[in-house]
Amino acid sequence: MDLRYEAFCFADPLFFDEQRESATAEDVLGRDLELPDSGWSQGDLGVWRMLRPTSEPLPEQGWKIHVSACLDNAERVLTTVHEYCIEHKVSFKYLRTQSILLARNSKYAPRSASGKLITIYPADDSQFERVLADLSGKLDGEEGPYILSDLRYGNGPLFARYGGFVERWVEADGTRVLAIRKSDGTLVPDKRGPSFVTPDWVDLPECLEPHISARKGGDPGDFPYRVRRSLHFSNGGGVYQAERLADERELVLKEGRPHAGLDRDQADAVTRLRREYDILTGLAGIPGIPEVYDLFTVWEHHFLAMEYVRGRSLGAWLSRNYPLTRGDTGEREVADYTRRALGLLDAVTTLISRVHERGVVFGDLHALNIMVDDGDDGEGKEGGEDTAGEPPRVSLIDFELACPVDTGSRPALGAPGFRAPRDRTGFQIDEYALAALRLWLFLPVNAMLELSPAKLFPLVEFVERRFPVPEGFGESVLSVLAPRDEQGARPAPATTELDQPEPDWGVVRKSLAEAILASATPERADRLFPGDIEQFRIGGTCFGYGAAGVLHALDVTGAGRYPEHERWLIEAVRGEPPARPGFYDGAHGIAYVLENLGHAEEAGAVLDGAANLVEQTRDHSLDGGLAGIALNLRHFAGTRQDADFRAHAMRLADRLAEAVAGAEEPAGFARAGLLHGWSGPALLFLRLFDDTGDRSWLDLADQALRRDLAECVPADDGSLQVRDGGARTLPYLAIGSAGVAIVAGELAEYRPRAESVARIPELLKACRGEFVIHPSLLFGRAGLMTALAEADRRSPDPGLAEAVTRHLSRLAWHGIPFGEGGIAVPGNQLLRLSMDLKTGGAGLLLALAATVDGHGPVLPFLGTPDRSSRAPGQSPAGGK
Numbered sequence: 001m002d003l004r005y006e007a008f009c010f011a012d013p014l015f016f017d018e019q020r021e022s023a024t025a026e027d028v029l030g031r032d033l034e035l036p037d038s039g040w041s042q043g044d045l046g047v048w049r050m051l052r053p054t055s056e057p058l059p060e061q062g063w064k065i066h067v068s069a070c071l072d073n074a075e076r077v078l079t080t081v082h083e084y085c086i087e088h089k090v091s092f093k094y095l096r097t098q099s100i101l102l103a104r105n106s107k108y109a110p111r112s113a114s115g116k117l118i119t120i121y122p123a124d125d126s127q128f129e130r131v132l133a134d135l136s137g138k139l140d141g142e143e144g145p146y147i148l149s150d151l152r153y154g155n156g157p158l159f160a161r162y163g164g165f166v167e168r169w170v171e172a173d174g175t176r177v178l179a180i181r182k183s184d185g186t187l188v189p190d191k192r193g194p195s196f197v198t199p200d201w202v203d204l205p206e207c208l209e210p211h212i213s214a215r216k217g218g219d220p221g222d223f224p225y226r227v228r229r230s231l232h233f234s235n236g237g238g239v240y241q242a243e244r245l246a247d248e249r250e251l252v253l254k255e256g257r258p259h260a261g262l263d264r265d266q267a268d269a270v271t272r273l274r275r276e277y278d279i280l281t282g283l284a285g286i287p288g289i290p291e292v293y294d295l296f297t298v299w300e301h302h303f304l305a306m307e308y309v310r311g312r313s314l315g316a317w318l319s320r321n322y323p324l325t326r327g328d329t330g331e332r333e334v335a336d337y338t339r340r341a342l343g344l345l346d347a348v349t350t351l352i353s354r355v356h357e358r359g360v361v362f363g364d365l366h367a368l369n370i371m372v373d374d375g376d377d378g379e380g381k382e383g384g385e386d387t388a389g390e391p392p393r394v395s396l397i398d399f400e401l402a403c404p405v406d407t408g409s410r411p412a413l414g415a416p417g418f419r420a421p422r423d424r425t426g427f428q429i430d431e432y433a434l435a436a437l438r439l440w441l442f443l444p445v446n447a448m449l450e451l452s453p454a455k456l457f458p459l460v461e462f463v464e465r466r467f468p469v470p471e472g473f474g475e476s477v478l479s480v481l482a483p484r485d486e487q488g489a490r491p492a493p494a495t496t497e498l499d500q501p502e503p504d505w506g507v508v509r510k511s512l513a514e515a516i517l518a519s520a521t522p523e524r525a526d527r528l529f530p531g532d533i534e535q536f537r538i539g540g541t542c543f544g545y546g547a548a549g550v551l552h553a554l555d556v557t558g559a560g561r562y563p564e565h566e567r568w569l570i571e572a573v574r575g576e577p578p579a580r581p582g583f584y585d586g587a588h589g590i591a592y593v594l595e596n597l598g599h600a601e602e603a604g605a606v607l608d609g610a611a612n613l614v615e616q617t618r619d620h621s622l623d624g625g626l627a628g629i630a631l632n633l634r635h636f637a638g639t640r641q642d643a644d645f646r647a648h649a650m651r652l653a654d655r656l657a658e659a660v661a662g663a664e665e666p667a668g669f670a671r672a673g674l675l676h677g678w679s680g681p682a683l684l685f686l687r688l689f690d691d692t693g694d695r696s697w698l699d700l701a702d703q704a705l706r707r708d709l710a711e712c713v714p715a716d717d718g719s720l721q722v723r724d725g726g727a728r729t730l731p732y733l734a735i736g737s738a739g740v741a742i743v744a745g746e747l748a749e750y751r752p753r754a755e756s757v758a759r760i761p762e763l764l765k766a767c768r769g770e771f772v773i774h775p776s777l778l779f780g781r782a783g784l785m786t787a788l789a790e791a792d793r794r795s796p797d798p799g800l801a802e803a804v805t806r807h808l809s810r811l812a813w814h815g816i817p818f819g820e821g822g823i824a825v826p827g828n829q830l831l832r833l834s835m836d837l838k839t840g841g842a843g844l845l846l847a848l849a850a851t852v853d854g855h856g857p858v859l860p861f862l863g864t865p866d867r868s869s870r871a872p873g874q875s876p877a878g879g880k
Contacts, residue, residue, distance in 0.1 A: 002829060004108070004533060006831075008536070014832060015530035016834075017530070018046060020100075048094065053091065055089070056089055056123055058121060063128045065122065065135075065153075066115075067117055068259075069144045070144055071101060081135065090123070092119060093118070093119050094118045107235055107269070109235045111233065112148060112149045114235045115144055135158055146260070149161055152214075153208070164179065170187040170616065177189045224246065226243045226245060235261045236255075236257055236261020237261065237273075239254050240254075252290075252306050255302070256302040256303070257269050282358060282360065286354050288351045289355070311373030314344070314367040321337060341442065343392075344441070347392070348370055348394055349434060356405075363429055364400070373393040374392035410425065416446070416450055416830075417440065418437070439456075444771075451830075452817070453491075454491045497511060497823065509849065511821055512823050515819055516550060517562070519824070527547070528540060528541075529550045530834065530835055533828075534838075539576070542578065542584065544838040545837070548590045550835060552596070553842035570602050577609045579613075581629060587610030592632050592635060621677070621681075622676075622683065626681075630653050633649035634687060635861075637649060653688055660704045660707060671735065674743065674859075682705045706755060715766065719768075720762035721766045722735060729766075734779055738786075739783075740759075740763055746862070746863075767784035767787050774830070774839070779839060784807060788807070789850065811844075823841075
């Protein structure tokens with residue numbers, strides 16, 4: 001699970017959002033603070049309120065001061081800093097509400113930004129030193145979480161780091177990041193990680209020297225453990241595999257940071273760590289419960305030492321054994337899995353019963369807190385429990401939410417899809433999670449039920465139809481999980497047109513469009529259509545996650561033009577020009593859509609504004625790099641009959657041709673695929689062959705595709721998938737097999753015996769799995785379906801057609817009623833609905849139009865020209 005998403009779930013029950021507005025006056029920070037009559041400006045920047053003296057220009061970068069605070073002293077700290085900065089004419093900003101402060105300091109909030117209530121922007125080093133000295137006295141005794149990216153000044157809530165004061169961007173490792181300027185004028189990344197770093201050309205101010213020494217002195221030299229590796233990080237602290245120096249015992253260290261990692265009851269990580277120690281002490285002796293060794297404090301951090309539990313998480317076990325992810329699964333494999341899954345459920349149920357016998361509610365039962373030891377140790381053969389003849393050992397880990405049943409307490413955190421509703425208390429909390437686990441082991445999409453509890457009924461029906469579970473299995477799940485009204489009646493199942501045996505696909509597409517339009521928020525300046533959390537990082541106007549992509553999808557699928565929404569997009573990019581030049585993440589994708597919608601002047605202005613950004617771009621990708629930019633320039637050359645655009649596109653293509661020849665060996669993380677890999681440049685090379693008939697572009701396309709294929713590994717079902725780290729492989733369109741296959745299929749039209757083309761069957765096999773966790777176009781089922789459908793159109797194949805039909809039928813899992821007759825789908829992590837092109841309804845709309853109607857490419861620049869319209873030099877040669 002990507003932990004970033006949890007922090008964007010506080011503000012809205014249906015959509016990812018930032019907590020910008022407050023529902024109550026009491027939640028607003030600084031509500032009684034006033035500005036002087038003149039000489040100051042004030043404005044909102046997302047979650048922040050910025051105040052600046054109009055007579056003092058804000059430097060581009062420098063030493064800044066962060067002030068941390070807890071929820072109970074935030075108003076007091078803010079009042080002190082506000083009064084000081086107004087008096088001394090120092091620019092500053094602060095979080096606007098208590099809810100925002102809680103969200104940004106929650107357990108799964110980004111660690112590098114956690115704890116920051118106020119940011120102060122001194123005009124120079126002299127003012128920086130003076131502000132620190134003055135405020136340290138005024139804030140003496142105030143507490144706040146440690147800001148990991150900064151250096152603490154003294155023992156109070158003041159922290160310092162060197163960084164940017166205004167937003168500037170630079171490309172690093174294929175993405176655009178915030179930047180600062182070196183002394184020679186070069187832009188470099190403004191590093192904002194969970195550790196204090198001073199740029200190598202910046203001198204540490206003399207006033208910070210004692211505090212650097214104090215920080216180094218706080219690193220314990222007599223720490224009684226040797227950390228071997230990190231297992232997990234959250235804003236509350238880390239979890240580490242370690243060795244005790246005294247006897248070399250292998251164990252786990254769990255860290256708790258004071259005032260950090262808050263839950264919804266505002267308990268911090270240290271409070272939960274102490275609670276876990278007490279609970280484990282009371283559960284001592286139960287097989288499957290880790291032994292607790294010690295609770296101790298070093299420097300400012302608290303640690304719990306406990307037994308190292310061998311095996312893999314139940315989530316990892318499922319990913320290795322779940323049969324429906326494979327394209328060739330037979331009934332025997334399904335029956336085998338069912339037997340093993342039921343055995344695991346029995347073992348977990350028995351273990352929870354033993355915990356209950358001690359009067360303890362576990363409170364956080366889900367797949368990552370259950371460890372399975374089948375003798376494989378995570379690296380060897382699968383299914384060790386079958387060959388050994390013994391069921392695997394199961395254990396529980398992470399008892400920080402556990403509590404004695406007689407306290408009546410409820411966990412203030414919990415995993416989506418497993419946490420019990422408010423009406424469950426005591427042991428019912430674990431019984432709910434056990435029932436959720438029964439469903440999850442056979443169809444792991446539980447998180448979606450928090451968006452639409454009534455989706456439970458069709459999901460349970462599918463499990464009973466697809467797996468040979470015992471009679472009454474479905475009712476055992478429904479009896480615990482199914483919502484009920486005040487009279488005890490269950491609601492009607494949440495179904496859509498997708499649930500029909502033979503859906504009317506015209507109705508489905510209309511319903512997707514209706515949901516998209518019903519979700520629009522033209523009154524907001526930051527985004528028009530709700531989508532992925534990336535909207536709040538790169539903006540709500542772009543093609544991939546923002547309004548441009550949604551308007552494109554509505555237009556090209558025949559769902560209509562919406563002038564009021566087009567005006568919103570135009571005004572938004574006028575007010576805040578894109579900070580990135582790319583196609584999916586910035587200016588070129590927005591310009592493409594504006595041009596196609598007839599707003600030529602506005603499209604040209606967006607391109608002009610991004611010209612300098614393009615020159616700085618080194619990324620090769622279709623997503624945000626040179627491939628997408630060059631393809632769009634080629635498009636503009638055609639729409640405007642402008643040779644300058646074509647010449648610019650060719651210059652960028654030449655740069656990519658040089659880059660692919662010198663491309664480095666594959667990295668340890670996934671980049672291969674349509675959006676992020678070399679398949680994007682390969683697509684550009686194919687389109688340039690269409691334009692020129694120059695066969696050297698085909699050579700380059702094959703070379704680029706082979707570069708992506710070097711990042712692929714064979715899976716145990718014979719498919720070829722993109723490697724992502726040591727264990728995970730990916731089949732998707734953005735990153736994965738489908739993206740490579742769809743471009744290789746286009747190369748096959750011209751050069752059917754090319755080396756990369758020979759791998760298409762293996763790549764497509766990766767797209768056939770029945771289970772796909774997300775429905776989306778770029779990161780889920782819709783993209784796999786589209787790649788298979790495109791291959792089937794080129795060379796009809798009953799197996800491909802059957803796989804496409806299966807994908808279409810399984811879209812019903814994710815269809816959620818929205819508004820009056822609309823259909824919405826959940827985005828990444830299944831936690832909230834999304835309407836954008838990459839992760840939500842707009843992408844699904846494009847996929848259905850391309851798959852069911854087959855009337856056009858699913859994404860811009862895909863699709864070889866019709867054979868009848870090719871010039872003689874462009875016809876397929878039928879050979880290398």
